[in-house]
Amino acid sequence: MITVYGRRNSSSVQLVMWAIHELGLEHERLDYGHGHAATNTDAYLSMNPMGRVPALVDGPVSLFESAAILRYLAAQYGDEDFWPSNPERRAELDKWAEWGKNTFTEAVLDIFVYDVRLDPQTRDPAVLHDAAQKVSGLARLLEDRIGTGPFLSSDTLTFADIACGHILYRYFNLDWPRPELPNLKSYYERLKKRSAFSEHVMVSYEDLRGSY
Numbered sequence: 375m376i377t378v379y380g381r382r383n384s385s386s387v388q389l390v391m392w393a394i395h396e397l398g399l400e401h402e403r404l405d406y407g408h409g410h411a412a413t414n415t416d417a418y419l420s421m422n423p424m425g426r427v428p429a430l431v432d433g434p435v436s437l438f439e440s441a442a443i444l445r446y447l448a449a450q451y452g453d454e455d456f457w458p459s460n461p462e463r464r465a466e467l468d469k470w471a472e473w474g475k476n477t478f479t480e481a482v483l484d485i486f487v488y489d490v491r492l493d494p495q496t497r498d499p500a501v502l503h504d505a506a507q508k509v510s511g512l513a514r515l516l517e518d519r520i521g522t523g524p525f526l527s528s529d530t531l532t533f534a535d536i537a538c539g540h541i542l543y544r545y546f547n548l549d550w551p552r553p554e555l556p557n558l559k560s561y562y563e564r565l566k567k568r569s570a571f572s573e574h575v576m577v578s579y580e581d582l583r584g585s586y
């Protein structure tokens with residue numbers, strides 16, 4: 375049985391939970407992190423020495439870092455479509471998975487911090503301007519890569535869609551001047567139709583408002 379430690383309004387936890395549900399894995403999720411059980415205990419730090427969420431335990435396997443967890447789940451439980459065994463085919467997707475989880479997600483989270491986590495009194499509009507410029511440029515890359523899709527692999531959803539797509543709920547719901555990108559919008563609409571996405575990624579972040 376897989377155990378996930380982490381609150382459902384964390385984007386890193388959402389990435390893991392989306393993957394678990396796409397793969398149909400038996401699991402439990404326990405609420406840890408901001409506003410929930412503490413992550414600075416010895417027991418928790420033995421699973422994730424960063425004291426962050428998520429952590430995952432699957433029998434003898436104990437992991438932290440959501441992208442590493444995603445790749446583990448994909449390699450252990452995914453089929454050939456979700457996690458291609460051919461190194462070239464997988465690497466073509468993995469470069470976008472890496473970019474999605476690091477470059478793109480981190481940039482979107484700068485807008486998240488501005489729009490949601492900061493007290494409105496402390497916001498500097500110049501910060502939003504710079505973050506919006508950056509995210510817009512990155513989103514245009516994803517727009518071109520997706521094209522008419524339907525997914526990054528072109529026909530079926532893979533681990534790379536989860537790494538890139540898990541942050542799109544925030545991308546499309548935060549208050550910022552989004553560029554018009556029709557391919558990205560259609561891709562998001564396709565993801566929204568998946569029950570694993572709507573249940574585990576489209577999660578309210580209102581509890582995090584003003585929490586910096």
Ligand SMILES: N[C@@H](CCC(=O)N[C@@H](CS)C(=O)NCC(=O)O)C(=O)O
Binds near residue numbers: 386407426427428438
């Ligand atoms: N790179 C890490 C980031 C982990 C991280 O920063 N998690 C945030 C939530 S997204 C966290 O633990 N926040 C503090 C808390 O919830 O106590 C990963 O992808 O797992």
